[in-house]
Amino acid sequence: MGENAPDREIPGRETMVLDAETRAQERPHDHQDELRLWLRLLTCTTLIEGEIRTRLRACFDVTLPRFDLMAQLEKMPEGMTLGELSRRMMVSNGNITGLVEKLAELGLLQRIPHPTDRRAAMVRLTEAGHRSFADMAVEHAEWISNLFAGLGEAEVAQLMRLLGRVKQSVHAATEERKVRAGE
Amino acid sequence: MGENAPDREIPGRETMVLDAETRAQERPHDHQDELRLWLRLLTCTTLIEGEIRTRLRACFDVTLPRFDLMAQLEKMPEGMTLGELSRRMMVSNGNITGLVEKLAELGLLQRIPHPTDRRAAMVRLTEAGHRSFADMAVEHAEWISNLFAGLGEAEVAQLMRLLGRVKQSVHAATEERKVRAGE
DNA sequence: CGATAATTGTTGAAGCCTAAAGTATTTTCA
């Protein structure tokens, strides 16, 4: 994703509360800043994600989604349902089904029956899965640390805080839309 | 990789690469902060991307990659080669081939011969493509602006700056790796 | 010039991802 927004001149028809004239005077910027911020955010994520994907493949012959799924399971040694995985990883249910299938074939995780709910399927890492993940996690953490090595501690903390604000803002906006759309 | 690297003598007068490297080596840091930062960055991008994808699909029956490709072409009315698209969108060549194929079938872009290089294929938006994109771009810009509406101007500016630093840092780290791996 | 290298785009295999529809089970509540 390139760094440059579709830099068309977009007439400000955002809110109906303020007429375009007032808005233009108060805020000389349309949606350009937010657009540029989004593109930069996307660029950063894409760059890092691509790098990590390439290295995981080269060093451990594993894909990023599989690594992520194992990372989730590692945090819950007693196991987790597929739905919980789906929510935590922010991907669809069907996606998890496929990933679990592959990792189970490789012997890295196992399904175990849910104690009370016969609909649910629980999974957890096998011994081999734990060992495999432990190896990868060490390298992975170093890679990430290295990619961010150009930033100071203060910058990292500040980014953490601001991205927390972004999360808040996005959640607020999407919840509002969901409510407006009737759940 | 010791605690006291000998080339630590010269303070930050060196290249970006060296600076990042020494910093990562000299700090016996557990990488936790960077890891958390990366996860939060990924969360923000995933949230926004998912929301935009859903809305583009619901409102315009278009996918995000196709929208992005059209956005790139919109900025270059005279056209662009596939390789240029690939670099700007940071995706593989083969990916672009497929996207262009689909958009051409829909009549939204057209191929035109490259004036001097018979290997290269140039594409540009058709009239219909321009119109279609213009419609979508207006809504899209509003969506993005809305998703970031919880942030103030200063926060947006600060995020812009810090993400610029992230980009720098990542580029430095990956360039260094590429060089070490022999281009 | 002409061999070698680099670049441009395409193809195919493998895998990721979503949305929507379907099945099985559990929960809700009249």
Added chain:
DNA sequence: TGAAAATACTTTAGGCTTCAACAATTATCG
């Protein structure tokens, strides 16, 4: 209790994405 709704997961169709191998063309340089 028992019908209706909600939940957990699977399946399928369509689309995105990468990597690696390939063909065509252009660039490099002895």
